[in-house]
Amino acid sequence: MGERILLIEDDPQLGAQIADFLGRAGFEPTWWTVGRALPANEAATYRLIILDLMLPGTYGLDILRELREGSGSDIPVLILSARNDTADKVRALKLGADDYMTKPFWPEELVERVRARLRRPVLQRQGLVELGTLRVDLESREVQVAGRPVELTRVEFDLLVALARRPGAAVTRQWLAENVLDPEREGTERTLDVHVSRLRRKLGPGKHIETVWGIGYRLGEGEEP
The missing domain is CATH 3.40.50.2300 (Response regulator)
Structure with a gap:
């Protein structure tokens, strides 16, 4: 079937x-x-x-x-x-x-x-997603890039997971700001951009998180430039 x-x-x-x-x-x-x-x-x-x-x-x-x-x-x-x-x-x-x-x-x-x-992979029921060199374990909240552990804050991890739910597809900045950030403290799109910038640096060179102009961000394969 x-x-x-x-x-x-x-x-x-x-x-x-x-x-x-x-x-x-x-x-x-x-x-x-x-x-x-x-x-x-x-x-x-x-x-x-x-x-x-x-x-x-x-x-x-x-x-x-x-x-x-x-x-x-x-x-x-x-x-x-x-x-x-x-x-x-x-x-x-x-x-x-x-x-x-x-x-x-x-x-x-x-x-x-x-x-x-x-x-393109989607989140698996056992709580693990792998995309290119990126590996995200939802249960242990651990992230690796090419076998290298990456330490993320709570917001950075939740942002990465939100993008990982639909790899390769664009997610709007507004949705990410409203559903990932704390609306009472930091729920603005400008603050979201700061978190994305920090997350990109931690994940290393390549195209893990891509900007979709006029829309938001998407999670890519993470290929080296």
């Missing part, structure tokens, strides 16, 4: 084509032709969601917003849209999308995007 993919696309021809390509690639696609609420327990049964923006019943970004804000789900979401406007892409990324594809596109490319996204 392949990994379950939820496809939400109202175009019957395109939806059937995508579902066929996903199935032949070894995935198990479930295809919705209308938008509706996606409860957390149902979302957790899928490994990735492919989401069209213009849907009967609701707007695709509303589904994405409810998924990220209501349930806090970390499931990867790939957006499909006929609109190539930069503002739409930025808005989708700010709401928590992991990727954005503009129609028309080759189904083969979509399948490769899905594979690439699923190759």
